[in-house]
Amino acid sequence: MLAARSRAASISRSRRVRYAEVIFGVVLLALPFIASDVFLIDRFGRYFTWAIFAISVDLIWGFGGVLTFGHAAFFGASGYLVAIFTERAGWFLPLPLWPAIGLAVLCVAMFAFLLSTLAFRGPYPMRGVELAVITLAVAYLLEQYARAGGQITGGQNGILFGERLELFGLDMHRGRGFYWLAGIALVVVYVLVRVFVNRRIGLVVRGIRENEDRVDLLGYDVPSIKIEVFTLSAALAAFGGAFFYVHEGIITPAAVGVAASTQVLLWVALGGRGTLLGPIIGTVVLQHLTATLSGTMLDTWIFVIGALLIVVVVVFPAGVLGFLDRGPAR
Amino acid sequence: MTAIVEVREVSKSFGGFMAVHDVSFDLSEGEVTGLVGSNGAGKTTLLNLLYGRLELSEGRISFDGSDISDLPAHQRVRRGLGMVFQHTTVFPELGVRENLRLGAMRKGRGTDASSPAEIDAMLEMIGLTAKQYDIASKLSHGEQQWLEIGMVLLTKPALLLLDEPTSGMTRSEAARMADLCRRLVTERTVRAVVVVEHNIDFIRRVSNRVLVMHRGTIIASGTIDEVQHDQAVRDAFLGRTV
Numbered sequence: 001m002l003a004a005r006s007r008a009a010s011i012s013r014s015r016r017v018r019y020a021e022v023i024f025g026v027v028l029l030a031l032p033f034i035a036s037d038v039f040l041i042d043r044f045g046r047y048f049t050w051a052i053f054a055i056s057v058d059l060i061w062g063f064g065g066v067l068t069f070g071h072a073a074f075f076g077a078s079g080y081l082v083a084i085f086t087e088r089a090g091w092f093l094p095l096p097l098w099p100a101i102g103l104a105v106l107c108v109a110m111f112a113f114l115l116s117t118l119a120f121r122g123p124y125p126m127r128g129v130e131l132a133v134i135t136l137a138v139a140y141l142l143e144q145y146a147r148a149g150g151q152i153t154g155g156q157n158g159i160l161f162g163e164r165l166e167l168f169g170l171d172m173h174r175g176r177g178f179y180w181l182a183g184i185a186l187v188v189v190y191v192l193v194r195v196f197v198n199r200r201i202g203l204v205v206r207g208i209r210e211n212e213d214r215v216d217l218l219g220y221d222v223p224s225i226k227i228e229v230f231t232l233s234a235a236l237a238a239f240g241g242a243f244f245y246v247h248e249g250i251i252t253p254a255a256v257g258v259a260a261s262t263q264v265l266l267w268v269a270l271g272g273r274g275t276l277l278g279p280i281i282g283t284v285v286l287q288h289l290t291a292t293l294s295g296t297m298l299d300t301w302i303f304v305i306g307a308l309l310i311v312v313v314v315v316f317p318a319g320v321l322g323f324l325d326r327g328p329a330r
Numbered sequence: 331m332t333a334i335v336e337v338r339e340v341s342k343s344f345g346g347f348m349a350v351h352d353v354s355f356d357l358s359e360g361e362v363t364g365l366v367g368s369n370g371a372g373k374t375t376l377l378n379l380l381y382g383r384l385e386l387s388e389g390r391i392s393f394d395g396s397d398i399s400d401l402p403a404h405q406r407v408r409r410g411l412g413m414v415f416q417h418t419t420v421f422p423e424l425g426v427r428e429n430l431r432l433g434a435m436r437k438g439r440g441t442d443a444s445s446p447a448e449i450d451a452m453l454e455m456i457g458l459t460a461k462q463y464d465i466a467s468k469l470s471h472g473e474q475q476w477l478e479i480g481m482v483l484l485t486k487p488a489l490l491l492l493d494e495p496t497s498g499m500t501r502s503e504a505a506r507m508a509d510l511c512r513r514l515v516t517e518r519t520v521r522a523v524v525v526v527e528h529n530i531d532f533i534r535r536v537s538n539r540v541l542v543m544h545r546g547t548i549i550a551s552g553t554i555d556e557v558q559h560d561q562a563v564r565d566a567f568l569g570r571t572v
Contacts (some may be wrong), residue, residue, distance in 0.1 A: 203424075206428075210421035210424060214421065218407060218432055
């Protein structure tokens, strides 16, 4: 009887999240048909690429418990690599856009693999704040390099993209085309990560978040699992970053910096870490509010957003979706 | 009896402090070994050396004839060591059933696929069937201890190490724990058990053999009656005739 009641409560919680998933999906599907403002639709496409970034952070932080202050290094580095691969000449360059995106994601994943191997399997395996500081340092160094990188990175001015997002001859670079391209990319990433976390490996990753030592003492090779998740997370960030910066048409040093890395943490925390859908909602809602309010409340919008964030974090410490999923945070 | 574990001349020092000094003993198949001693005697350090949390300063530990002295903890677990702590180490925000799944599905010993029936049987054994969908942090301390034991047993350990398993348990729970320890060995669920415990009644109920530690060394070994009449034990702990 007790087991049945407890199971029913658990199912009811997951149903609430499922409803949120459906409602959010229907709204986003309907948006390009309802809205006539192409600029607004295009803006939602940008939110989707950011949401991919947020999912990548949710995977490593929300599920794996590894706090990173430098994930924009992967999101932005991918943009820089695509720009270099498509805009610079020499050796095998320039590359067409899509191979450049693939190669950029691969390079970022390899860099993340090396970084995480050093961090998790090095002579002094890192945890918690130590790793957060390392990722912070990587973002800071990359930003400084991007500013000083001259011919390669374009220095303070960055690099302008000449390529446009096209697929099977269709223009996906702006407006509805970009909305659908970014939307499909987001759905693919969402489903991929949802499948990953629902598999056995996902449970182990959540176990590492809860109690890394106990996972080790159940016989799992914790560093290997953390390296795998960190690399996957960086590759997803790179995937989102590639689309975002090609669409923007320019990449500048701020793309790989600390500010962009902390902004994504807000989206994830607001939506609910460890929920996948929460970070998407957090990104879309917060960025849309920022864009709308900054146009109407020229001097005060930042205070309104700040106050709203504080209220939401106080009322929903586990994030909005975390509240729906698990109830009030303990 | 066949020795599962051979501990030879093992020492562990922290700077100038020798926490475990020149300890040697065997753990045999079918035995429950009690490890007793006062606080600071080196019992927990010795357990930490056995499961690989601490590196040996000197000596060697063999498991089923293979030297495991340099293996990290997770590889020792894969060989068949299971460790249950005094302070529970369950996964607080995961469900009770998910905690058990993590134990059941671990890689390395042919138990990759966690069978629901196996988990149901374990829930029944540890008395948590009614709470299987609860979050682990909502359980009482005693229930969390049972959950941890269930999780570790699902890894199918050959050697089970228990650090003060009755800590925080009621008398009836301690009796149930003693019964479980005996059954695990007699029913050959595990091949041997080592229990660190201050509760001498519990040690008397479960142990075939007792190792007494004092100031980092083993000063006596035998049945509980034998060690209670051992002169070195009397000198170390009682200073009077038992």
